[in-house]
Amino acid sequence: MEEEDKEVKLYGFWASPFVHRIEWALQMKGIKYEYIEEDVINNKSNSLLQYNPVYKKVPVLVHGGNPISESTIILEYIEQLWPHNPRLLSQNPYERAMARFWIHFGEEMWPIFRAVMKANTVDEKENAKRDAIGMMKSLEEGGLGDRTFFDGDSIGLVDISFGWMTYFLEAFEEAVGVKLLEPSVLPRLHAWAQRFKELPIVKENHPNHEKLVDHIRRVRERLLLASTSPNP
Template identity: 75%
Template sequence: MEEDKEVKLHGSWASPFVQKVKWALQLKQIKYDYVEEDLSNKSDSLLQYNPVYKKVPVLVHGGNPISESTVILEYIEQVWPHNPLLPQHPYERAIARFWIQFGEQKGLTFFALMFAKTHDEQEKAKKNAIEVLKTLEEEGPGDKIFFNGDSIGLVDLSFGWISYFLEAFEETVGVKLLEPSILPRLHAWAQRFKELPIVKENHPSHEKLVAHLRRSREKFLKNPPIIF
């Protein structure tokens, strides 16, 4: 059967995109082999499996590679429909997909803050990042346990990086974004998500992640890429 074929995940320990694929696989109780990639010296397998973007995550199922984390999550949900991570009702499913897409589009806001070169750029990026978080505070899980209600779903996985990655991000940049006094419901959701066993077992240590982000930021600010 299709779902019984070998599963392999190519990833990098610091990538929040890889983490959400790991979470989905574990929630579905899918056995898989993990391949840690050195992104400064990418393996031939990674370049072969993802020749367009040449990045992680890549899920290989029965020899067939699937790239891009959101596409992978949708694939996992379709191939292994048990322990569903999307609502069953078409309207609720559409709303879930809306928020997943919102997260994809607005996630770049936080990287703009991390790689801002001037004070004005940083202040503008900080304001934009806080506006994104305020939107989630007002329109997100609210008083529900998770975005999907009582059970964790793909929307939670998509925003799961907020629960651990954002803390390291804040320390790296020297700003505070997820203030419990300003964003109490989103902060409470992040704390609940962070305490889930699948999250605690997988995310890297705070200190290691901060060191990685600082190196990445210093490298970028010293030699920013040329964009034509």
């Protein structure tokens, strides 16, 4: 059996933006896969713990029995193994390096958004909001520029990596009560988000907004409770 034709499984969680990245890439390339939903909050399966014993989290892509963890690594694996129709990473070495830079930059943004979620006082919220918008401004100016998509006229791995902004951030803003991606502040990034979320494969594959808002609120409540609990 050819390597590309081996069985593909994806272990995921419905609310995870990291999992949706992988689904978009697989579906864009027409790769058949089995999706296994995990209860990552209360009851992780033995399979997930076996396939990802280090981090014990989703997503995990299992290809021909071999597990790959961490969404950005999985995305590059998919692109390398199935580089066809469409190609999501440029063959130009410099452009590939720049794509990897911005994908890595995006991973560094997550602690900032976590700080926004944990902010409890007015000053904490304002400081966290300022930091988050500052990073998004760097992404808009240095990564996106005046292009339609990060990759130019068509979407690539950078777009897929930041695709969570098109739906997750809307729910995040509603749940936390902090506006971040506003057209008056980040006009080009906001316009990109509107274009990206209108892609059929994205419109058909993201969580229900109200359900996601409730989930983020519960996560925030747990974070706030943990931050205010006295140390043992």
